[in-house]
Amino acid sequence: MKEHVFDRYLRPEKLKTMWCPGCGNGIVLQAIIRALDESGADPDKVVVVSGVGCSSRAVNYLNTCGLHTNHGRPIAYATGVKMANPALTVVVITGDGDCTSIGGNHFIHGCRRNIDLTVVVVNNDNYGMTGGQYSPTTPLDAMTKTSVYGSYEPPFDVCELAAGAGATYVARGLTYYPVQLKNVILNGIRHKGFSVIDAMSDCTSLYGRLNRLGDAPTMMKRWEEKAVPLAKARTLPPEALAGKIVYGEFVRSDARREYTEKYAEVIRRAQEV
Amino acid sequence: MQGDRILTGNEACTLGALAAGMNFFAGYPITPATEIAELSSELLPKRGGTYMQMEDELASIAAVIGASTAGAKAMTATSGPGFSLMQENLSYGMIAEIPCVLIDVMRQGPCQGVATVPAQGDFMQSRWGTHGDHPVIVLVPNSVSEAYTETIRAFNLSEAYRTPVIVLSDATLAHMSEKVRIPDVSELTIVNRKKPTCDPKDYLPFSNENHQIAPMASFGDGYRWFVSGIVHDDTGFPVTNRPEAIRDSLDHLLGKLRDHLADIESYEEYRAEDAEILILSAGLVSRSAKSAIDRARARGVRVGLFRPVTLWPFPEARFSALCARAKTVMTVEMNGGQLAEVAAKYVDRDQTLRPVTQNDGTIIRAETIFDAILEVC
Numbered sequence: 001m002k003e004h005v006f007d008r009y010l011r012p013e014k015l016k017t018m019w020c021p022g023c024g025n026g027i028v029l030q031a032i033i034r035a036l037d038e039s040g041a042d043p044d045k046v047v048v049v050s051g052v053g054c055s056s057r058a059v060n061y062l063n064t065c066g067l068h069t070n071h072g073r074p075i076a077y078a079t080g081v082k083m084a085n086p087a088l089t090v091v092v093i094t095g096d097g098d099c100t101s102i103g104g105n106h107f108i109h110g111c112r113r114n115i116d117l118t119v120v121v122v123n124n125d126n127y128g129m130t131g132g133q134y135s136p137t138t139p140l141d142a143m144t145k146t147s148v149y150g151s152y153e154p155p156f157d158v159c160e161l162a163a164g165a166g167a168t169y170v171a172r173g174l175t176y177y178p179v180q181l182k183n184v185i186l187n188g189i190r191h192k193g194f195s196v197i198d199a200m201s202d203c204t205s206l207y208g209r210l211n212r213l214g215d216a217p218t219m220m221k222r223w224e225e226k227a228v229p230l231a232k233a234r235t236l237p238p239e240a241l242a243g244k245i246v247y248g249e250f251v252r253s254d255a256r257r258e259y260t261e262k263y264a265e266v267i268r269r270a271q272e273v
Numbered sequence: 274m275q276g277d278r279i280l281t282g283n284e285a286c287t288l289g290a291l292a293a294g295m296n297f298f299a300g301y302p303i304t305p306a307t308e309i310a311e312l313s314s315e316l317l318p319k320r321g322g323t324y325m326q327m328e329d330e331l332a333s334i335a336a337v338i339g340a341s342t343a344g345a346k347a348m349t350a351t352s353g354p355g356f357s358l359m360q361e362n363l364s365y366g367m368i369a370e371i372p373c374v375l376i377d378v379m380r381q382g383p384c385q386g387v388a389t390v391p392a393q394g395d396f397m398q399s400r401w402g403t404h405g406d407h408p409v410i411v412l413v414p415n416s417v418s419e420a421y422t423e424t425i426r427a428f429n430l431s432e433a434y435r436t437p438v439i440v441l442s443d444a445t446l447a448h449m450s451e452k453v454r455i456p457d458v459s460e461l462t463i464v465n466r467k468k469p470t471c472d473p474k475d476y477l478p479f480s481n482e483n484h485q486i487a488p489m490a491s492f493g494d495g496y497r498w499f500v501s502g503i504v505h506d507d508t509g510f511p512v513t514n515r516p517e518a519i520r521d522s523l524d525h526l527l528g529k530l531r532d533h534l535a536d537i538e539s540y541e542e543y544r545a546e547d548a549e550i551l552i553l554s555a556g557l558v559s560r561s562a563k564s565a566i567d568r569a570r571a572r573g574v575r576v577g578l579f580r581p582v583t584l585w586p587f588p589e590a591r592f593s594a595l596c597a598r599a600k601t602v603m604t605v606e607m608n609g610g611q612l613a614e615v616a617a618k619y620v621d622r623d624q625t626l627r628p629v630t631q632n633d634g635t636i637i638r639a640e641t642i643f644d645a646i647l648e649v650c
């Protein structure tokens with residue numbers, strides 16, 4: 001019998017996962033596994049780095065090298081790993097809070113450096129692990145455990161933030177479209193530079209429940225209404241996009257030098273002196 | 274490069290690190306540690322190594338630990354405010370047992386304090402600054418020469434015991450110049466972490482039997498190991514629901530140092546054998562204490578010095594033995610009396626504890642210590 005891709009990339013003895021029924025984290029994890037597999041990367045040379053949160057737990061189930069770090073810090077740790085051995089394929093799994101709140105500074109500086117990491121932001125609109133408080137990506141007026149009268153903080157758009165800070169591959173995918181999600185992660189891994197994939201995922205037992213979005217299948221179905229592919233969005237007037245989530249590839253650029261390559265040049269220069 | 278050279282403390286730390294095999298430095302500029310970053314940025318790329326200026330100190334130590342998991346010998350350097358920021362990720366290095374070196378060049382006061390003057394306010398932060406409870410190795414050189422040798426020793430201990438090691442310097446030591454004998458590389462003992470040789474499927478990256486130090490693979494060399502900041506078993510994976518496993522994992526952090534104290538501890542005794550007044554002092558200021566001791570001895574006062582070079586774990590066996598013979602224990606330190614708190618543990622009711630502290634950004638002078646000795650003798 002042919003070995004299934006999951007057999008190669010999962011640690012069966014670590015399953016089952018700690019995630020709630022209906023959680024999107026499993027779909028993101030399978031998309032990452034399939035993308036790694038299609039990329040042809042040798043699992044011995046793959047390091048998956050994560051922070052702290054439900055989504056970051058994914059690294060516990062993966063049969064690659066794993067570095068489960070502190071809350072908000074995975075990009076900083078991953079930067080050290082990549083610089084120490086640029087031949088490694090380094091993927092970061094981080095939550096919306098991990099990445100854009102406590103880790104926001106590391107995130108924008110990773111984008112600016114354009115170091116070859118693939119950062120998958122599992123964006124479930126709230127802090128899952130601590131029980132559903134609002135995060136920097138929680139939509140305005142949404143209910144969370146710390147915004148019981150509706151969220152009053154304007155959210156970040158992860159893709160705009162990444163693009164503005166200089167990431168050279170920026171895309172959004174959805175757990176509702178797992179093949180598209182896998183494809184953008186794969187393109188991120190293949191891209192030589194800092195890649196950010198905003199992976200829209202559902203937190204059913206907290207965000208979904210608090211906002212009365214229905215059960216897991218109902219929550220997923222809402223993406224059919226809410227999500228607009230980039231090509232189509234470009235043809236629509238701004239009013240038509242109110243409340244919608246645009247997905248697809250926003251940035252894919254080779255215009256800027258990748259950081260480890262640039263640093264190799266620094267070494268050459270230093271050694272000439 | 275070998276032979277006598279005139280160096281500053283910061284230069285000596287950097288050159289010591291390079292001699293020990295440092296090939297990765299990540300940091301964030303801060304007075305009075307900045308020259309370590311500057312010199313590293315110049316010298317590392319010449320040797321094919323990496324210098325990274327990170328966005329802050331949280332990221333600096335995170336990158337250092339990350340680099341170490343991929344096989345680098347990595348270091349960062351900072352001062353008080355940055356040292357505080359590093360505590361969170363330092364705790365990661367402790368629990369995940371990742372070798373690396375952190376140099377804290379102490380400056381005066383809490384917060385921005387006085388950035389350019391020396392102090393010894395971080396003795397306790399270096400011991401207890403992180404959350405949770407774990408032991409730590411902290412080395413305190415008292416000369417530029419020792420800044421060189423103790424930075425090498427910091428790397429060696431970190432590699433041997435798979436732990437972050439801290440070196441405490443201060444603003445004066447960092448910037449003063451002294452002669453340092455740079456030995457030929459062949460004279461140096463350089464320790465590198467043990468690497469696994471077993472079949473990858475048998476590899477236990479955190480085995481802790483008898484507090485032996487498990488071999489450490491580098492990411493990418495065929496062992497798909499897992500590193501976590503969560504309490505883990507010998508495989509590295511979390512165990513959070515079994516009290517014995519939690520205890521074993523944390524006990525190992527204590528045990529791996531406790532069982533090798535003879536190798537880790539280092540201290541200097543100066544005319545301490547028959548001392549009725551025993552001075553406890555570490556770092557540069559201990560040299561003022563030595564001059565004061567010489568002057569007092571010339572007057573027939575039996576006074577001597579105990580100087581921990583390894584401040585933590587505190588070399589308590591020898592110190593308490595010397596203490597037992599003394600009438601007075603005096604500490605000489607540039608803070609509010611942090612060593613006095615340590616000494617108090619070993620001083621009996623019929624003995625006197627006399628802290629000589631000075632917290633004004635100047636090095637305590639020999640006269641001040643001499644006067645204090647005469648007062649108590």
Ligand SMILES: Cc1ncc(C[n+]2csc(CCOP(=O)(O)OP(=O)(O)O)c2C)c(N)n1
Binds near residue numbers: 053054096098128
């Ligand atoms: C320094 C620090 N602050 C706070 C926490 C508590 N904490 C753990 S996970 C988390 C939020 C996780 O949210 P997110 O990153 O969005 O990931 P999710 O759990 O939703 O996947 C917080 C606040 C922590 N572990 N460390």
